[in-house]
Amino acid sequence: MRILTMIKRILTEMLRDKRTLALMFIAPLFILSLLYFLFQSNTDQTAALGVRNVDTTLVKAVNNNHVKIHQISSDKSAETIIRDHDYAGVLSQNGDHLTLTLQNSDQSKTAILKQSLQKGQIELKSKAARTAIKTQAKALKKMQAALAAVTRQMGRAGNGKQVAQPAAGKQLKAAPSYTVTTHYLYGSSNSTYFNTLLPILIGFVVFFFVFLISGIALLRERTTGTLNRLLATPIKRGEVIMGYLSGYGIFALIQTLLVVLFTIYVFNIQILGNIWNIFLINILLAVVALTLGLLISTFASSEFQMVQFIPIVVIPQIFFSGIIPVNQMADWLQPVAKIMPLYYGSQSMSDVIQKGATIGDIAPSLGILLIFVVVFLVLNMLSMRHYRQV
Amino acid sequence: MTEVIQVSDLEQGYGKTVVLKDINLTVNSGEILALIGPSGAGKTTLVSTIMGMLKPMKGQVTVLDTPMPNRQLLAKIGFMAQTDALYESLTANENLMFFGSMQGISRKALKEKIPYAANIVNLVPDLKKYVKDYSGGMKRRLSLAIALVSDPEILILDEPTVGIDPELRQQIWNELHKLANAGRTILLTTHVMEDAEEADDVMMIRNGAAIAQGTPKQLITEYGVKSSETVFLAAGRQQDAHTNND
Numbered sequence: 001m002r003i004l005t006m007i008k009r010i011l012t013e014m015l016r017d018k019r020t021l022a023l024m025f026i027a028p029l030f031i032l033s034l035l036y037f038l039f040q041s042n043t044d045q046t047a048a049l050g051v052r053n054v055d056t057t058l059v060k061a062v063n064n065n066h067v068k069i070h071q072i073s074s075d076k077s078a079e080t081i082i083r084d085h086d087y088a089g090v091l092s093q094n095g096d097h098l099t100l101t102l103q104n105s106d107q108s109k110t111a112i113l114k115q116s117l118q119k120g121q122i123e124l125k126s127k128a129a130r131t132a133i134k135t136q137a138k139a140l141k142k143m144q145a146a147l148a149a150v151t152r153q154m155g156r157a158g159n160g161k162q163v164a165q166p167a168a169g170k171q172l173k174a175a176p177s178y179t180v181t182t183h184y185l186y187g188s189s190n191s192t193y194f195n196t197l198l199p200i201l202i203g204f205v206v207f208f209f210v211f212l213i214s215g216i217a218l219l220r221e222r223t224t225g226t227l228n229r230l231l232a233t234p235i236k237r238g239e240v241i242m243g244y245l246s247g248y249g250i251f252a253l254i255q256t257l258l259v260v261l262f263t264i265y266v267f268n269i270q271i272l273g274n275i276w277n278i279f280l281i282n283i284l285l286a287v288v289a290l291t292l293g294l295l296i297s298t299f300a301s302s303e304f305q306m307v308q309f310i311p312i313v314v315i316p317q318i319f320f321s322g323i324i325p326v327n328q329m330a331d332w333l334q335p336v337a338k339i340m341p342l343y344y345g346s347q348s349m350s351d352v353i354q355k356g357a358t359i360g361d362i363a364p365s366l367g368i369l370l371i372f373v374v375v376f377l378v379l380n381m382l383s384m385r386h387y388r389q390v
Numbered sequence: 391m392t393e394v395i396q397v398s399d400l401e402q403g404y405g406k407t408v409v410l411k412d413i414n415l416t417v418n419s420g421e422i423l424a425l426i427g428p429s430g431a432g433k434t435t436l437v438s439t440i441m442g443m444l445k446p447m448k449g450q451v452t453v454l455d456t457p458m459p460n461r462q463l464l465a466k467i468g469f470m471a472q473t474d475a476l477y478e479s480l481t482a483n484e485n486l487m488f489f490g491s492m493q494g495i496s497r498k499a500l501k502e503k504i505p506y507a508a509n510i511v512n513l514v515p516d517l518k519k520y521v522k523d524y525s526g527g528m529k530r531r532l533s534l535a536i537a538l539v540s541d542p543e544i545l546i547l548d549e550p551t552v553g554i555d556p557e558l559r560q561q562i563w564n565e566l567h568k569l570a571n572a573g574r575t576i577l578l579t580t581h582v583m584e585d586a587e588e589a590d591d592v593m594m595i596r597n598g599a600a601i602a603q604g605t606p607k608q609l610i611t612e613y614g615v616k617s618s619e620t621v622f623l624a625a626g627r628q629q630d631a632h633t634n635n636d
Contacts, residue, residue, distance in 0.1 A: 002492060005488060005492065009480070012479075012480060013480065016479045224475060225475035226475045228443075228475060229475035230475075230489075231443070232441060232464060232467075232469040233489065233493050234461050234464040234465040234493070234494060235492055236461065388443050388459070389442070389459050390442060390461045
């Protein structure tokens with residue numbers, strides 16, 4: 001009964017606070033859209049490459065959609081040329097020796113140039129190899145004919161040999177020309193980094209906004225004294241926590257649904273797993289954020305201090321959420337990820353969206369998130385003791 | 391007359407700092423006790439301890455024969471905090487409804503009790519207004535109405551008359567006397583002598599210790615002075631002299 005009254009009060013308060021409502025529902029969508037557009041432009045990035053005295057065959061091999069070739073005739077140093085023209089790199093040839101000078105202020109451009117140069121070299125080498133093979137094949141054919149003549153003369157010694165020889169000939173012809181068809185388990189050839197990032201981002205955005213708003217809302221109760229006044233009534237401490245949890249939980253739920261539906265329908269994201277698992281993960285993540293927000297607000301004495309907790313509580317979670325692959329981190333750093341709720345949320349989000357994980361696959365992560373909820377709830381109950389000891 | 395609130399040998403503080411020491415008081419049913427003292431004397435700490443928000447460090451607090459802290463007993467106490475703890479984005483009526491049902495009163499009963507409580511503090515015409523549009527005095531009155539709305543056996547009021555004009559103050563006091571006559575027990579804190587003079591019993595607190603206790607008239611005769619204002623000053627001087635001798 002008391003919990004219901006508390007929920008009703010929180011709903012009334014929130015619905016009258018238009019700015020907070022707008023922040024809660026529009027800001028996450030805004031941030032996700034912004035990121036979406038930021039990562040879109042990344043796919044057709046080109047790097048400018050200056051070339052000097054380089055063999056035209058190599059230049060042709062290096063050239064592709066992502067490289068813009070500029071011929072250089074001046075004999076200024078590569079550094080000066082890069083600075084003057086803002087090239088990503090300069091390639092110069094001296095006899096058999098190639099020198100690649102890179103600006104390296106944008107690592108993605110550096111990677112494009114390195115890759116293109118490597119690819120070009122391989123292409124040239126394989127071309128050379130192909131011509132060599134052709135001449136060899138001609139020689140082999142001659143030998144085969146001679147060999148066949150010899151076998152015929154030897155009479156019908158064995159069938160096996162005769163079968164084996166034409167097969168070897170076929171193999172030789174088929175070897176040089178592979179055709180590659182690529183199948184993508186997730187996404188398509190148009191996939192960008194955003195597709196990898198999105199499952200993590202959904203979890204993060206839900207976590208961050210729920211944390212912020214629930215934390216500040218309870219803080220307001222503490223600073224205005226209404227929490228104290230509330231505890232001067234026979235309400236149980238658990239009822240107070242459950243009231244907040246359900247009241248703000250309703251908004252967190254709406255927000256989560258909104259974010260997930262928005263990403264699915266507006267960004268047209270492909271989901272291999274079950275969409276209900278995605279809702280489940282995010283709702284659980286929102287509850288973790290809610291209980292953590294309530295708890296952290298205990299340690300803040302003003303909204304200003306609450307905001308200062310963001311760099312400590314929220315930002316490290318982004319680092320360990322999978323934006324930087326956790327299994328590539330230093331060994332001693334990897335366990336740190338395991339104490340971050342967002343790590344479990346993001347991992348299972350990626351698994352469901354990109355690998356089609358089932359509820360059974362993500363159950364361990366969900367279990368750990370539940371443990372976080374329980375731990376934070378207990379700590380919240382204890383912190384309420386500060387206000388009333390029974 | 392039964393003892394409603396009883397505090398014996400109470401010592402209270404936060405951590406290692408002692409805020410209150412050797413407090414003994416008794417409030418009988420139908421009695422009004424005023425705790426008077428300068429700010430920082432420990433009045434609010436004493437009130438919090440009686441309410442059971444804090445566990446006594448030493449000594450005992452009993453309310454209606456129940457040792458405090460006790461959560462259920464809070465349903466029988468109407469409390470008015472020193473700071474106005476109100477939800478600003480709700481109307482006065484919504485605040486009364488909320489705290490009333492937290493106190494354990496049904497919505498139906500509250501619909502009858504809210505006009506009564508609002509009437510005592512002259513807030514009936516302003517019940518539909520948002521609290522954020524209220525003046526300081528109106529908020530104070532609304533806080534008092536919240537304490538009254540559950541029609542509790544015990545009223546504990548922390549500085550109830552701050553920011554309330556003399557006319558309304560008189561009206562509130564008339565109502566408090568009426569409640570006391572009907573058997574309600576009232577404990578309030580104040581730093582204004584006029585309030586203390588209205589009470590049946592006065593307890594003066596200074597630096598965490600009770601320095602004088604009795605009816606306002608008793609105290610005036612005991613200290614051989616003309617007004618209760620001077621009683622306080624005299625008792626304070628005595629306490630200082632005493633501590634200097636230690």
